[in-house]
Amino acid sequence: MWARIILLSLCVLMIASAIHFDPARQRSLLLARPAEGPHLKLMTWNIGYAEMEDDSRAHTKDLQMVAQTILRNDPDAVALQELTGPDQLKALLGYLKGKYGGAVATPGSADRVEAVLVKSQNDRKASFERVAAGERFFVAAEFQSQSKAPQIVFVSAHADAFSSARRRVFTGDVVDWSHTQPNNALVFIAGDFNFELRSTDDSHLYSDNVKNDSEAYSYLLKYFRDLGRDASDTAVNDRRIDYVFGPTEAVFLRKADVLRGTGAEQMDHWPVIVEIALEKE
Amino acid sequence: MFTQLRLEFLKLFRSRSLWFSFAAVSVFVVLMLWGFYSYAERQAGPGATAQFKYTYESKSYFNGLTFALYSLMFSFSLLIPIFVAMVAGSQIAGERQTGTLRMICTRPVSRVSLVLAKFLAVSCYTWTLIAFFIGLNLLVGLLFVGWGDLQIYPGALNLVDEPGKLLRDEALWRFVCASFTGAGALLVIAAIAMLFSVICRNAANATVGTLALYVTFLVIGRVEFFEQLRPYFFTTDMDFWRDVFKPDIPWTSFQHYASICGAYIFGTLALAITIFQRRDITS
Numbered sequence: 001m002w003a004r005i006i007l008l009s010l011c012v013l014m015i016a017s018a019i020h021f022d023p024a025r026q027r028s029l030l031l032a033r034p035a036e037g038p039h040l041k042l043m044t045w046n047i048g049y050a051e052m053e054d055d056s057r058a059h060t061k062d063l064q065m066v067a068q069t070i071l072r073n074d075p076d077a078v079a080l081q082e083l084t085g086p087d088q089l090k091a092l093l094g095y096l097k098g099k100y101g102g103a104v105a106t107p108g109s110a111d112r113v114e115a116v117l118v119k120s121q122n123d124r125k126a127s128f129e130r131v132a133a134g135e136r137f138f139v140a141a142e143f144q145s146q147s148k149a150p151q152i153v154f155v156s157a158h159a160d161a162f163s164s165a166r167r168r169v170f171t172g173d174v175v176d177w178s179h180t181q182p183n184n185a186l187v188f189i190a191g192d193f194n195f196e197l198r199s200t201d202d203s204h205l206y207s208d209n210v211k212n213d214s215e216a217y218s219y220l221l222k223y224f225r226d227l228g229r230d231a232s233d234t235a236v237n238d239r240r241i242d243y244v245f246g247p248t249e250a251v252f253l254r255k256a257d258v259l260r261g262t263g264a265e266q267m268d269h270w271p272v273i274v275e276i277a278l279e280k281e
Numbered sequence: 282m283f284t285q286l287r288l289e290f291l292k293l294f295r296s297r298s299l300w301f302s303f304a305a306v307s308v309f310v311v312l313m314l315w316g317f318y319s320y321a322e323r324q325a326g327p328g329a330t331a332q333f334k335y336t337y338e339s340k341s342y343f344n345g346l347t348f349a350l351y352s353l354m355f356s357f358s359l360l361i362p363i364f365v366a367m368v369a370g371s372q373i374a375g376e377r378q379t380g381t382l383r384m385i386c387t388r389p390v391s392r393v394s395l396v397l398a399k400f401l402a403v404s405c406y407t408w409t410l411i412a413f414f415i416g417l418n419l420l421v422g423l424l425f426v427g428w429g430d431l432q433i434y435p436g437a438l439n440l441v442d443e444p445g446k447l448l449r450d451e452a453l454w455r456f457v458c459a460s461f462t463g464a465g466a467l468l469v470i471a472a473i474a475m476l477f478s479v480i481c482r483n484a485a486n487a488t489v490g491t492l493a494l495y496v497t498f499l500v501i502g503r504v505e506f507f508e509q510l511r512p513y514f515f516t517t518d519m520d521f522w523r524d525v526f527k528p529d530i531p532w533t534s535f536q537h538y539a540s541i542c543g544a545y546i547f548g549t550l551a552l553a554i555t556i557f558q559r560r561d562i563t564s
Contacts, residue, residue, distance in 0.1 A: 003393040007551035014543035023534035197436045214436030215333045218444045222335065229442060238508065 038149045038278045039254065043075040043271055044190035044242050046158070046235075048082030048112065050268035057084050057112045060091055062264045067095030069262055070117070073273055076145045078102075078117040079156030079190035079244075089115050103128035105139035105156070114191065116141045116156040133157070133173035134166060142185070149278055150250070153181050157191035164212035167194060171216035175223060186278070189224060189245040192269065193217075196239075220245055227274045231256040236268045244272060250279040282394045289402035298371065299406065302364035306414045309360055310421055313352040317343075317426070336434045336444070344429030345422025346452050350526065352418045353456075354438055357463060357522075361414065362495055365407050365467045369474030370487035372399040373557065378483045383562050392558050396475065400550060403471045408464040415456050415463075431455075433526065445528035455525050462522035462539070469515055469542050470495055472549040479557045518542050 047058040047066055058066075058080075070078055078100070083089060089104050092115075102117035118126035118141045126143035138157040145152060157174050160166035171193065178187045195213040220226075224245035228234070234242035244256075255275040262270055293299055336342065373396070376382035385395065422428075431452035433445045447455060470491060477487035498514040501507045511517050521538030524530055 003397065004551050004554055007547045007554065011544050011547035011551060014540045014547060017540035018537050018544065021533050021536040021540060023531070023537050197442075210436040211333055211337055214434045215336045217436070218434050219335045221443050226443065237505075 038146045039275060040077075040145050040149075040152065040251075040278060041073070041075040041273065041275045042077050042079075042154065042188055042190060042244055043070065043073060043273045044079040044081075044156070044192075044244055045069075045263075045271035046081040046192040046242060046269035047263065047267060048269070049264075049266040050236065053266050057082050058088060059264070059266075060084075060088055062267075063088060063092045064095050065264065067092055069259070069271060070096060071099065073259070073271075074119075075273060076119050077141060077143070077152070077154045077188075079154065080115040080117065081156065081158040081192045082112045083115050084111070085113055093117075101126055103130070103139055103141070105137040106130045106132070108132075108135070108137050110136065112158075113137075114139050114156040114158050116154060118143045118154070131177055133177065134170040136160070136166075136170055138174060138191070145278075151182065151185040153178070153185045153187045155187070155189040155191070157189060157193070159191070159193045159195075159216075161194045164196070164209040164216075168212040168216040172219060175219055178223070186247050186250060187224075188247075189220070190243065190272075192242050194241050195243075196241075224248065225251075225253075227253055227276065228256045228258070228272050231258045231272060232260065234258050234270055234272050242269055242272045244274040246274070246276060252277045252279070282398060285390055285394055285398040286401055289398045290405070293368070293402050293406055296368075296371075298364070298367055302368070302410055303413060305364070306356065306360065306410065307417060309356055310352060310414070310417050313348070313355070313418075314421055314425055317348050317351065336432075337437070339432075341429050342432055343426065344431075345419065345426040346429060346431040346447075346449065346456075348422040348426045349415065349418035349456065350431060350433075350438070353415060353459065353463075354523070356414065358499065359496075361411060361463075361467065362470050363492065364410060365403070365470050366474045366491040366495070367488050368406055369400075369403045369471040370478050370481075370491055371484035372403060372475060373478040374481045374487040375478075375484040377562070386562055393554055396479070396550070396554050396557055400471070400475055403475070404464070404468055407467050407471055408460065411463045411467065412460040415460050419453070419456060431526075433528070440523060440526055441528070447526070447528055458525040459522065462525050465539065466519040466522040466542055469519055469545045469549075472546045472553070473515075476549050476553040476556075479553045479560070515542070515545050518545070 047062065049056045049059065083104060085107060086104050089102055093100060093102055099120055100117040101120050102115055105114045107113050116128065116139045126141045129140045129142070131138055131140060136158070138155055140153055140155045142151060142153050155174060155178070159170045174189060178189065181187050195217050196209065197213050197217055225248045227244045227246045233240045253274070254277055257273045259271045259273065373382065376385060386392065428449055430449055431447040433441050433447070435441055435443060473494060474487060474491040477490040478484070481487040481490060495516065498516040502511045502514045502516050518538045518541040521535055521542065524535045
């Protein structure tokens, strides 16, 4: 009898301990890190449709809603993926009522392009650069969020959805390109990288696909910080494949959010917003 | 109780399944060494195209500690649970099958202390098996692959969210810790096997029942259709043992899942004792 009572008491004690040590609680404490200094808000969003749709690229009819989301959240710069081309960018900038300027990447052989938008400032203009990486292209904007704030380089990138080897080459090229930027510039790389990496999912132990993505992600983390790591999944099927990478020093993460449920029903990604404080000079 | 415990250890020490399990894990280490060697030669040897130059093919990646970690991870899910289920499943059901259970129960020994003594013996066996396996891997790794730091990358093994590194001495301590956390996680299987052992009439049924339950949850937990159910499987909670290999151990999560496993162990044992005490032993 006593043995059973002791065992049941231990069982109850263990259940109480499991409830007390709730892993979700630890996570929320780590999420925000307030800091003084100029703030910067960055957004990335793949506005294309899910694969099962007839045309998985962005649809012009959704652009007004995309613009409203951008205006409501008021980011300093936005990285968009899967636009059909410059016409859609033009339409989007129209909906944004001149509050943002932007550019699209060179399409190359792909049927969709990335775009980068930067909030217009009266006294400071953004410049844009289109760069080749692997078999694809990406687009970068260079701007200053506030006067006396450091120069910001913001990249909008989209890695291959179907080949981890191509993702690795593309990511390597983007990172190597970032090294060519001036030393005093703060480089941020945002976009849909399609990495399949989950430490909670132990279904794959060792495969070339995992190794390719692990290599690409590790290479990024050698020079950058994954600013949205503590935010939730960014795409349907519980995937976190949209990222904002930033410098490891000189910036403090204030907030990282995924705006779940935002966008058209057929879209398979949600916008990721990262707010950071820049270190005072 | 102590006499009972001594007898259980003696019986366990004399059983063939114990020595078979040690021999089997030793063969597995040899196989892993062969696979590891040929893979490293293929991927990082002369003439190989460096694809993963920052991570898996860097010169310092393939070393004895990496070898031991991979070997341990691969064997933990499927190989070692088989032996734990086999030994634990045969404890009561095996005695019943050979006709000795009735005789034991006629002696002035309580059924509770019988089950607890058997479970303690199984617990010691579980720790010894996993400690032997880790020790053998480290020894083989040291002799045939060489020492170095333990580098861990996101993705493969699914241990970390960002690249990390454990210095050699720290990594060795983590392996020592893993022998305890690993044994702790496996005790969930041992407790379930004890429950089946009390219920079933022969040891094979108890072992197969335990393994069927374990493998079913393990497989279902990996199928994407059942992702919503995954948090409720004991196989998911058992993964806490791997946290000791993370450069920064997530203590809150570790204690949470370790506590859940503790609840499974004590709850299942209490149930096994309750059933065993009410059982009419006729064979």
